[in-house]
Amino acid sequence: MKIVRQVKLKPDAAQALALERTLPATNESANWVSAVGFECFGLRASVRELRKLCYSELKARGFGAQAAQHLIKRVADAYTALRAGIRAGNLGREGSTRRRKAESKPVVFRPHAAHTYDDRCLSWNYDAQTVSIWTLDGRIKNVRFACSPETLKALAERRKGESDLVFRDGKWFLIATIDIPEPEVFEPKGFIGVDRGIVNLATTSDGDDHQGRRLGRYRRWQARKRSEIQARETRSAKQLLKKRAKKEARHATHVNHKVAKEVVAVAQRTERGIALEELQGIRERVTVPRDQRARLSSWPFHQLGAFIAYKAKRAGVPFIEVDPAYTSQRCPRCGHTERGNRRTRDAFCCRRCGLAGLADHVAGVNVRSRARSAWVFVNMPDPVSPN
Template sequence: MEIVVQVKLIPEADQAAALSGTVHTVNEAANWVSSVALERGVPREYELRKHTYAELRSWGLGAQAAQHVIKKVRDAYTALNANVKAGHLGKPGSKGGRKAETKPIVFRPEAAQPYDDRCLSWQYDTQTVSIWTTAGRLKNVRFACSAGALKTLREHRQGESDLIEGDGVFYLYATCEVPEAEQYEPNGFIGVDLGVVNIATTSTGYKAAGRGLNRHRKRQLDLRRKLQRKGTKSAKRLLK
């Protein structure tokens, strides 16, 4: 079973500048690849790579980063086509569907960028990462997460991680493959009836009332009887 673990990066000022520049550059590159993809009829990933890879490398993107940008764009168009076919953007031939198919997909400047183990490595003992950027490889970038998240990363992290920037804060979303939890099979069932006199009564005959609640009810009942016996105007007001 795949789960995603989020960690917060705590970069130094120069590291933060490099990370921000990288995120913006790869998404600007993705927008250019997106326009090429639409212009050429959204070819397969291999065909799209032939038309864009060399140009992306000239932008300062590493080999893996360039391929991830191309794959990100192709995956976005695959998802778009699936939504159009499923009618999520309107009926076939509708204005919404035509508009989506005739305009290039646009990526936000801070949209997620995938990383694999060739451009991102984790050091769990020191809670740091080494990550590729357009300014070069950054080493010893600190990250923070819970003890449970760190344990999951150490034992189950596999595949790609996404770098995301939000309001000047950087996060890594790591994919972890954890084993499926054992399914619990009940060996019987029990019915529960909720009531007023008894808070709960089960089908086995057990009655849950609560010692404190029973004492409170007895005190209230005794007080009501005393007031009824007294019969004064003030007592009657309290009984209302």
């Protein structure tokens, strides 16, 4: 399986100047290639077609042969990803405002968007902890980088494929791909059902509750601080806002990593699989009052699910997603399903058999039950066709 590792570049003044000139110019040229491809082929632009139209102009702009080819491939890959997202319904159904907006204009790259480098444009010296990287001012060598000993060892042993050059908060980073061996998935003795939510980030069928109240309080405190700082309308206030940018997102990511690590550790120790609700597109399906829209939009349920999925895969723990319909309204004992079973957000009480408990725990139990049958179905051997 592939994971990523980030290293911090430490260029000197001349090297930093070359990087600062290269990244915006590269993205500007990518926007030009994207506009040309969109005008001629719409969303169907391919590498071969873009190469015929744009290669000579990119060479005239100072891009080397490999750099020009790589930039064209990057634009074509962006259109491929956009088409795949449209087919999957990630931008809404046909005719929706969001989808029409995406289909009506070319793909645009930010001035400091990350740019990918392959091994012909970027080489690593792990012993000296330096890289040699292509720029518009020529290839700059001996650019120092810093990382942990564990990351350095992983890079030296298992780095594979392309790396991304990233400029963030005035600092330069390289994000490299590590190809690690994928352990064999064991046959589960059972499943842990995980119900994700806003008040409770994750509630398992075992009754473990990873609450989101502290994260919610932290978000509200951050929102108040932003409002107070913005109200000053001074130069120092703007600098402070820029310094605090993404702090809340980093904190939420840290919390999600902790929750995912705990869930996977329990499953690995007890030799069980992990089951989650398949919640793709929930923001488009669910409507909430105006005062709760910001809260729903900042709900990191997808990130938590992605963290659990990749950590489970890395540990060899079985992972499956199940249908989320009525998991919090269905009685796990008698199967009776109706909205009245969940009278409040926290409480569940079956109106047929009287089973009562925490609604999120009941949802986790229902997810676990669906996972058992789904796992048997997914792993059922294909029938042998008669000769």
